[in-house]
Every structure is written in C-alpha cells, then in structure tokens.
Amino acid sequence: MSKKTLVLGASLKEERYSNVAIHRLRKFNIDTVAIGLRAGIVDDVKIHTDLVPFTDINTVTLYLNPQRQQPYYDYILSLKPSRVIFNPGTENPEFYEMLNEQGITVEPACTLVMLSTRQY
Secondary structure, three states: OOOOEEEEEEOOOOOOHHHHHHHHHHHOOOOEEEEEOOOEEEOOEEEEOOOOOOOOOOEEEEOOOHHHHHHHHHHHHHHOOOEEEEOOOOOOHHHHHHHHHOOOEEEEOOHHHHHHOOOO
C-alpha cells in the first residue's frame, strides 16, 4: 500500500517541524508532496503554493493551526486521503467531524514520532 503523503503547511525554514517532517518522510522513502506559503524545494520535494490536484494521496499531515485549515477543508476532502494527521497545535474537532463523515481516519498525533517509532 502506498503511503504517499501531502505535507500541508510546508516551510522552507529548517527549524520548522514541517521541514523536518519532509526530510524524515524522504529518509523513509515515502513519496512526499508539499504545499506551503512560499515555493521552494526541501530535500527533493517541491513546495507548491497552489492547490495542486494530487492523486493517490494516502496521508495528509497538517502543519496549520485550525483557523488556517478552514480554506483547505474542501481541498483536503477532494483528495480523498485515507487519513489526516493533526500534528500538535493543529487539533480541530470541527474538521474531525467532516473527515469522519467521509470515512477518513483522523489521527491527532505527531508525524515525527510516528515515523521514529515505526507507526507511520
């Protein structure tokens, strides 16, 4: 099964967890795509600034606070991921409900911890 992952809220800044997550996902050879405010490249992953209609997304990992997530609700739902990971600080019960209604698994967790403990 593919674990193709969209990092939403990706940053070019090396100290940001989204940046670390991209590096770690690639270290584990997980196909990774990214969307952020600024275009650029992290590791071998291009950060897009527009809502690219990616296909075969298994996981969306969020690095946006709940208020910043709202404009992305429909986009994320349209990707039909198997799961959405809500990293610390991104917890959003309103969005949890929408995802659950579509049969998408909600995981309030940390992508970095999941990868390091092989629970990804």
